[in-house]
Amino acid sequence: MSHHSLPLDNQHHNALITKMHLENFGEKLLIADFLENYDEVNNAFYSNNKTNSKSLSNSIILPGFYNSYIKQKKYEKSGLRVKEVLLCHNDYEVLTHSDDWELVFDLYINCGSCLFLTDAALEYKLELDIFLEKLMSYQYTGNILPFIVNDKLLGFGVSSGFGDGQYDFFALYEEDRIIALKVEFISDEEDEEDLFYSVFQDEASNTSEDDSSNNSTLDTVDDESEYYSE
16 A cells, blocks of 8 residues: 555644654664663663563564654643654555554653654664763653664654653554554643644754754644645
């Protein structure tokens, strides 16, 4: 099945959606609470019985390239926040309103940020340590920090909604393997309209000084209409 542009569900047309093209991974995809260094990441990839990290092998999730969609909103009291993250295999079209989403795991976050990494990231110890050190300053900020090496997006970190908590991850399957994952850090019930501020294109630079947000792997828009399938 060919891939079509994929939307994140959105009641407000001026929410900011960032699209990233996650590099092909071979064996594992890691989703985790904040990890401090390369050794912690390496251990998390091969230890899957933790409440704050999940390592998905290629027997569970279909390997390949994944399109990542990250929705941010700005709130009067809390400022810019990441509301939702969705990963979709490049070869598949996914309907976000589908009834087929299944709860696959929950993740406990106590450091205000969530990490998504391919196993290719393990090849770059120095770069990964620098990335993780920088991610510490992104906790509770609502920002996105991509991990890019040699023009390839090997992962990213995001601030997790309003902060710490236990978050549910949902998946869509094709022949018993995951082809899409999503997590909602801020539910619609929490998303009170009177706290909502418009977020425009010129605020996409919130990802900080010298980030690689202008890299070709990142597309930031202030209107999600181009992500809807025809």
